[in-house]
Amino acid sequence: MENSVIKISPLPREREPGEIEAPVNVYYPATASKILFDKNILATIQYASESGADDCDAQALEVNLPCLSSTPYQEIWYAPHSVSEGRRGNISYRHTGDILFGTIQLKESDFSSLEDCTFQCYRDILNLIHELGYSSLLRLWNYFSDINSEAEEIERYKSFCVGRHKAFSIIPDFERYLTAASAIGAHAQGTFLVYFIAAKNPGVQIENPRQISAFHYPDQYGPRSPSFTRAMLKNWRKVSQLFISGTASIVGHQTLHADNVLQQLDETFKNLQSLLDHVREVHQLGIRKLDEITSLKVYVRHKEHYPLIEENMQKYIDKDVPVLFLQGEICRTDLLLEIEGLANIRR
Numbered sequence: 292m293e294n295s296v297i298k299i300s301p302l303p304r305e306r307e308p309g310e311i312e313a314p315v316n317v318y319y320p321a322t323a324s325k326i327l328f329d330k331n332i333l334a335t336i337q338y339a340s341e342s343g344a345d346d347c348d349a350q351a352l353e354v355n356l357p358c359l360s361s362t363p364y365q366e367i368w369y370a371p372h373s374v375s376e377g378r379r380g381n382i383s384y385r386h387t388g389d390i391l392f393g394t395i396q397l398k399e400s401d402f403s404s405l406e407d408c409t410f411q412c413y414r415d416i417l418n419l420i421h422e423l424g425y426s427s428l429l430r431l432w433n434y435f436s437d438i439n440s441e442a443e444e445i446e447r448y449k450s451f452c453v454g455r456h457k458a459f460s461i462i463p464d465f466e467r468y469l470t471a472a473s474a475i476g477a478h479a480q481g482t483f484l485v486y487f488i489a490a491k492n493p494g495v496q497i498e499n500p501r502q503i504s505a506f507h508y509p510d511q512y513g514p515r516s517p518s519f520t521r522a523m524l525k526n527w528r529k530v531s532q533l534f535i536s537g538t539a540s541i542v543g544h545q546t547l548h549a550d551n552v553l554q555q556l557d558e559t560f561k562n563l564q565s566l567l568d569h570v571r572e573v574h575q576l577g578i579r580k581l582d583e584i585t586s587l588k589v590y591v592r593h594k595e596h597y598p599l600i601e602e603n604m605q606k607y608i609d610k611d612v613p614v615l616f617l618q619g620e621i622c623r624t625d626l627l628l629e630i631e632g633l634a635n636i637r638r
């Protein structure tokens with residue numbers, strides 16, 4: 292075991308561990324095999340790895356999206372302090388006193404429908420965070436198969452949105468509690484995976500001036516609107532974090548440049564820049580350039596587009612910014628890519 296443990300050295304853009312006070316993610320080569328689950332790890336994420344995650348640990352997640360880069364990466368989430376762990380029903384979690392990282396993996400076949408699976412999942416999350424006192428969601432990730440397929444005459448993404456909306460709308464004035472998210476079609480059939488970060492004290496909801504709030508999309512995109520905000524800003528003592536939701540080539544509520552991957556890339560970066568400009572101007576956050584984003588994840592619908600996208604990334608961001616390229620299905624069939632990120636900004 293000893294020799295398969297990865298030495299945890301410099302955290303992203305942080306050379307002094309004492310200053311870390313927020314959850315941070317790092318990408319490591321997946322070939323480095325198993326990560327020692329020490330007291331500072333919230334979760335590890337393997338991407339479609341053949342090696343298999345450590346299935347003894349509920350916080351060792353496997354997200355079934357092929358990693359497109361020649362060196363496959365895994366992701367590790369670190370806590371600022373040592374963690375305690377727990378489990379309640381289907382939800383496993385690690386928490387520090389300030390933050391909670393929760394994971395849920397469900398089998399859709401245990402539910403009557405994807406809508407019901409989503410509803411119960413979100414109802415359980417909302418109950419759990421409320422009971423444990425981490426009542427402020429900061430960020431949610433959703434992965435399930437066949438996101439664009441139709442089942443009972445409705446696209447599965449839309450059924451997911453209905454179930455999620457049903458669970459959130461139990462809360463009075465629920466739009467005030469929506470949070471940053473991604474929802475991606477993964478390839479493990481029938482597996483419904485959600486992981487999330489919640490805190491004791493609230494973050495700030497951020498919308499994008501170039502885009503209509505997703506929770507106000509017109510009903511042509513589904514009977515219930517998608518329950519997420521464009522980003523979530525969390526101010527810790529010394530650091531601010533901007534959790535950026537999956538962002539695509541959507542302006543207003545419409546997809547632009549259907550079938551043109553490079554134009555979609557350009558429009559997506561315009562949306563990301565507009566989000567940064569907005570948080571800087573409205574929330575006095577010291578972030579100006581896309582390069583200041585700590586890490587990015589690019590979901591690519593067709594793997595053939597990966598070389599082109601990768602080659603063109605440098606037009607927008609510095610080579611030093613860690614980017615994970617994953618093949619996954621985006622929730623609108625005309626979207627070819629989606630980009631999410633996290634910016635850790637020292638105040």
Ligand code: 3EB
Pocket residue numbers: 433472473474505517518519536537538539541622623
């Ligand atoms: C969009 O802007 C693209 O349903 O949780 C991005 C991020 C998208 C999150 C979600 C959907 C979600 O509408 C799709």
